Amino acid sequence: MSVGLCAYAITREHVLAPLSPVGIRLITHRGLGLVVAEVELAPFAALGADPARWTAEPAEDDPLVVLARRHDVVVRAVFEHQPVLPLRFGTILRDEQAAVRLLANHHGEASTWLGRVDGHREWGVRARAAAPGKPAATPTDGLSGTEYLAMRRNRLTAAARTRRDAFTAAEALHEELTRHATECVPRKRKTATPLLDAAYLVPVNAEPAFHDETTRHDELAVEVTGPWPPYSFVRLELSAEEVAHA
């Protein structure tokens, strides 16, 4: 066979938004939907043809990157409107029956997981020591009294912070970020060794406070990526096979 059903994510059953990516549809089962599209298998199979070329840094026109970007675009398009449980890239099912079996086999845990991430977005935070000579933080003019007090609710004074070294600052940043996050996972990057490298699952209404924390440590150069769909917080293994139910 030359085509398959590429599966991108599990979501709640709903009517897809009018401007969804072309070819995307939902296969539904008892209130859940699997986001799928018919795809040619050849581009996916071709990814394995020449692993040796993947020693260079990835570029936008690499075949893997092109397919991975499409995967992300599809997941994000649904994520705009509903919580999503992203599937791993390159998950291609045989047919609609397999899709329904996937949803049926994991209906409970998928529903629970979607309820947990509903209203959240993933953010990546990396922190390194700031370059030497970085000027101290300027006073935050223009804040109301309430806003000022909110920023100062941390028990350490700004003066104490400037005396800390970057390592301690990174620990403090992580602690602060986790107060605004429902969940956090470290990201295992082995090339560079940042002081902090983690993904955070943040309620949308906590995002201003979360991002505020990332700007408050002069000892650190902080890089934030996102928002992402909750890729890093899925720990489910799924099966699309026939499973005998008790």
Next chain:
Amino acid sequence: MPDEYTITPSAEGLVDLLDRVVHRGAVVNGDVIISLAGIDLIRLDLRLLLVSIGAV
């Protein structure tokens, strides 16, 4: 604070993207035609695991 942080197509951005899309997400076993896994993008050392069920 911007509403969204634009993911720029830099090499750093691509590693962030690929690490999430290829390394994360739910793994599906069983009646799957192709499954791509085990891609270690940290070392940019690509190992593809092709699980083929039926004709590809």
